[in-house]
Amino acid sequence: MANALPQAIGAQFLDRSRQVVSLSGDGGFSMLMGDFLTLVHHGLPVKVVVFNNSSLGMVDLEMMVDGLPPHGTDYPHSDFAAIATAAGARGIRVEKPAEVREALRAAFAHDGPALVDVVTDPNALAVPPKITTEQVTGFALSASRTVLTGGVGRMIDLARANLRNIPRP
Secondary structure, eight states: OOOHHHHHHHHHHHOTTSOOEEEEEHHHHHHTHHHHHHHHHHTOOOEEEEEEOSBOHHHHHHHHHTTOOOOSOBOOOOOHHHHHHHHTSEEEEEOSGGGHHHHHHHHHHSSSOEEEEEEOOTTOOOOOSSOOHHHHHHHHHHHHHHHHTTOHHHHHHHHHHHHTTSOOO
């Protein structure tokens, strides 16, 4: 967690002529927001894309596959584009999928550091490439515990957000 931005800074310092892009989750980015000031201070043209779901989504999933309902991983929504602008970089906020392409074009057209704050669905699961029986069992246990403690609505939202992404023949 939180390694994309520092690695991007190092890569950009190594070769300023190449375009470096950091793909960061909002949790990891917020942990190292001070490093974003390094980009501004040194004028490094790194482009930062922040996937902003206002939660520690991977931690949620780790808890669920261990059979635990997610707890303490959501936080108030942050406007990272506004923070980037306030820091002296180019900040662009994306709230609709149709806006992504133009936002990325604008970021890459900017000479200095730029941040694209992409608001994402907090219910979308990051599915690992290989799913084990143990993970499925833990997830089912977590879902059951969530439902039994009054979280039926949360599980319905989770199902709706992810069932729409299942490929159909």
